[in-house]
Structure formats: structure tokens, C-alpha cells
Amino acid sequence: MAAKTTVFGEVPNRAYHERFMRKAIEMAELALASDETPVGCVFVHNDVIIGRGINGTNASLNGTRHAEFVALAEIMAKHPQSIIRETDLYVTVEPCIMCASALRQYGIRAVYFGCLNDRFGGCGGVMNIHTDNGVDRPFPAYGGIFREEAIMLLRKFYVQENNKAPEPKPKKNRELKTAILPISAPNTATAGAPAPPPTTTNTPDLPTPQG
């Protein structure tokens, strides 16, 4: 549970990382414009983007072809695999358990993400694959960079998909919700009172991200 709050801790040198997260958001926006799940990512090595990705599951009929893997394929076309050890990932939605494990096996240096992935998150959302005991070097994960934008993109996709359905859901489901719960500071509950539900992960209307 602790990790759920620590991934939203202070991000050192935030402005630098926002620059690359903006690029990841742009990828997600492009995906949304193509009716693809709006999750985007970029891998950055020495201040240079070496790989970009959006979800590839619909094109491949392969449920494992997440944005991170698509980007890794682009990297490996031009670079030796060992470059990952000096590379950081920027992704709009927290990497899933599968991707987190893959990234750790490849030796990723750090991961920066927008919103948590309540369903499959591997960096604090559901599990802590990045820091659990294991045979590979752990990696740090920093969440919350452009979190609201990342969530809004997913909500827009959800509304868009519902409106395309042959029998649209009742109207209230189609409205775009714009209120996003703020991230509360960790452990600010009154001493002695029961802990409130973890609001950092509380995005109940977040559709299932495939990333």
C-alpha cells in the first residue's frame, strides 16, 4: 500500500521530465484521433527520444502488444539492447504488470508516468514489480506527471467508444466527466481515525487502459 502513495512523491527536476511527458501525451492524442486506446509513451536516452509507442493490440490481435513494447521494437531496430540500461521511459498510464516486469528485465533506468493503472498497474497501482525483491535491478517510478490530462484522454476515448456502440448506453454514461479527484497527500488522515480509501488510485470512472 505504501507504494501507492510514494509513486506520487516529489519528482526531482520536474520541468525536464514534463518536456518528455508532453511528447508521450501527444502520442496518446494521436492514438485517440485514430480511435486507438489513448496511451502513449516515449523512451529517452541522453535527452533524445529513441523510441515511441502506442497500443498495438488491435493491429496484431495480440493482447500483449502494449505501447511500451511497440516502442522497444523501434529502439531495437537501431540500437543494441543494452542501451535500455541508460534509458528512461515516459508513459501516460502506469506500466502494467507485464510491461513493468519486461522493463525491469531489460534494465530500464527509471519510469515516469501520468496516471495510475488501477486494473493492471505494475508500479504501485496493483503491484510493485519495480521494487519487489527479485533477481533484476529494481527501478524507480515517478507518477503524476500530467496525470489529469492522461485521465481525460482515457475518458474521452471511453465516451467516444460508447457513442459508437450500436445501442448507446444511457445518457449519463456518455457525458464527459471533467472532475478529477485530486491526489491527497499521503497519510494525512487524522490520527486514530480509520484510513480513508486510497484517493490516489481512486479514479472510478477510468476505463480499462490497455497499457
Add this chain to the structure above:
Amino acid sequence: MDSPAFQTSRRMLALKTKEECRLGNETIQVWAVELPSKHAEGILKVIKDNVEGQDRIDLQHLRRFAKPKFLPKHILGERDRIKELHCVPRAWETSAPAVMQASCENAVWDWSTPAKARTTTRAQTLYLLICPTNVISMADLHSLLLDYTPFASSAESWAYPLVIKEVTVPLLSPTSPAQADEWSNKYWPTFYRKTNPFGAHPVSMSKAEDELQTSECNGFGVEHALELAEEVAQITKGEGLGVGTGCVIVERVEGKPEIIAVAGDARYKPLSVPAADEPHGCSPGNVMAHAAMRALGFVGRKRLRVASGQVSKAAAKAESNFANVGLAHDETARDGFFLDLPVNSFEQKYFDNDNIKPDGYLCLKLEVFLTHEPCMMCSMALVHSRVGRVIFKHRMPETGGLTAELVRNDTGPVGLGYGLCWRKELNWQFMCWEYIQQTHGESEADDTTAASTVSQYSKPPMANETIVESSFACIHV
């Protein structure tokens, strides 16, 4: 369970789920009271009518009424807590407390009266499980029951003093008849209701086991599938491509199995840009080329090939999105990275067969056979792909993602405890077994593959093994 007969007839051992490991032994405190059988239903109604929340926690797996002879002795001998609470002896409490303690072997009523005559003529009694102790305080329960027959002041109450006992009972349903028996002896009479709140339904499990094991009927059972996985593992390893793990995916249509995908680990197949001079043992290789990931990729490829016009069109449109967002499109490099195409003729043979049912969803309900327990990446890939049944042969205690148990009494540490096959937090669960090695009739000595090192990881590695093999236990597969 561990008899040789069991091991030879049943060679699949269902994996415990995370919740079975974590919650399976949880208990809860309840109030219980002994009362004459003829008043049992009446008092139960009093409880139901007056104790709010008495059924808030589902204790359907426990008998509500239990005959004293079926209760563990410690319940019969339990101290009378209410007596301690009130401390004021009632008229009929004439015997010394020592009598009560000495009477553990007998019906508890004996403590109040040394007169033997009455015990023999007393009516049948039952124990009523009232409710969890956190629902009502003992004092409140006591005063409630004192208002009703047979505990109310009446001629009968003299014979049936109100004794409220605090009893420990299992909180959750047992998941096997054996567990129900064990809990009945230890706690309170417990039913096995053929349900499993922490895993696949027992009926589905045994149906799956029957289907997988009746190889004589359909010619392709779990043994054959695992042999095939082992074969492809050794072929790709022999070609210098991988570490010697394999995966076979089967679709079962009306009981008839079709081999959809056969893939070996190929992590050492060189990429577009080869790795710097690193010996195999020091590099994870291409993580995408784990056997399970490749086999799942084969299924996607096959689905694309046999897809109807509509599905093909949708996939092609999605494919065009990569160009729309300006992603580089080096197909050779991409295929070389994902390795979701065969690397040898053995894999090719199964890959080329258009035997998958068209327009299915991902790997929904397919069966996956693995030489080794997959790593977390591959385990979660199986979840994402919605597979139905997974059987693996060798546990990977340091890297495996499916085992939920951390330690096992007879063999020590067995896994990391992730139990990804059945996690309520995730949106998909699948049945999972480990395959039990035949313990006799098979020579293990001539089996010097990496696989055998892992399966017997408690043994020291053999001296002539390479780095890859001796460190196999801690690599991801």
C-alpha cells in the same frame, strides 16, 4: 494425498491461489450456547429476530446446530464465560468450580450438578452457533436469552443454566472435503459445499483435469502436450537460440484438441543490432522471445491469417494507425524483436496449420502447456490474453509468476508468491496446475538438461554444466 497411488494416477497438482494461501486458515470468534433440542428452533428465531447483523458474515459452511458428540472436546470443556462475568452464584450452583474443570470429558452440564441421576434422564441437547462475537456483547446476549424459554426463570431453567461460550470457527468455506474434515475436528462441524471462494469452482477443475488427462480417448493429453513443449525447447536450444524452455497452446473444441502454437525460447536469436560481446549467461537476451510470449504471438498471427473480412479490415485499420502517428515501420526489425514468427521448421509445421476457430478473442480459454513456470511478464501476458488453463512442469522459485505459495513444508521455499493465475485484483483468472514428475520408472540420471536442474533445484548443480544451466534457476523464462 501423498500416497504413491495418487501420484501415479493424478499427475496434475492444482496450484493454490493467493487467497487460498492467505485467507484459507482465517478464523473468527462466535458465541455458542447449549440448549435442549426441543427449544433449538425457538431460540434460533429469537436470535434472528433480535440480534441485528447476526447473519452479516456468511458462515453457511458451518452447522448452525451441532450435536455435542460431534464437537471438539475443547468446546465441551470451555469455561463458562458468563459465569465469570456475573460472579454471583445462582441457587443451583452448588458444586465447586473444580468439578467443572474435571468434567471436560463429559457433557458440560455435569458441572452444575454432581447428581448423576439427572444427567442420564436429561433431554437431548444441541449447540447453537449464535453469531460472531463482534455482533453483540456477551452481556447483551445473556440478558436477551434469559427472557426466553428454556433460559427464562421457570421450572425448566433450573435444569438448563445459560452457558454462553466463545468458540473459534473457520471464517471461510473449506475448499476440499479433506479440509472440511480437518476443520470439523479442530473447530466446529464444517460442510464442504463444493465451492471455492478463492479459486476455480471444484467442478470446473475436475472437468478440466478429466479432459486434460484422458489422453487415450483423444490422443493428446497433458503428457503429449508437455512432451511437445519439451521437444521444441530442446530443438531451439540445440540451434543456439534459447535456454531450453518451451510452450504449446491448444484449442479444445468440443473435447477435441487442436495444437495451435508450438514455440521455444529464442532469446539469443540475434537482433537487428546485435548486443555487444556479452556471453549469453550475463545477458537476459531478448526478453520478448520467452517461449510463452512467442507462442501468444503465434496465436495472434494465426488469428490474423484466418480472420473474416470484417476482422481483417479492423486490424488493418489499426495497423495503419502506426503510420498515422508517424511511427517508424521497419517490419523486419519489428518481427525480429517480437519473434512471433517461427524460427525453425519444427515451429513452422504447427504455425502453418490454419486450425484455429476464426474470429475468436485473443487466446480466450485456450490451454497453455509450459516446460517451466513463466516469469511475471509472461504470466501477466497470459492474463492479458485471457487463457483458460495453464499447466507447467518445473517451478521457477526465484522468477516464476504463477505460484502463490511462498514456502511448502516438505520442500522449503517454492515461489515468489505472486499467484498471477488467480488474483481477484485482476480482471481475468485462469486455472493452473503444476505437473507432478513421475517418481519411479523414469530415469532422472540421463536427463541433464537445464530443466532438470531447476526441477531438482535443491540438488547442487552438476559440475560439467555451463553457466547458463547452473544459473538457470534464477533466470526469467
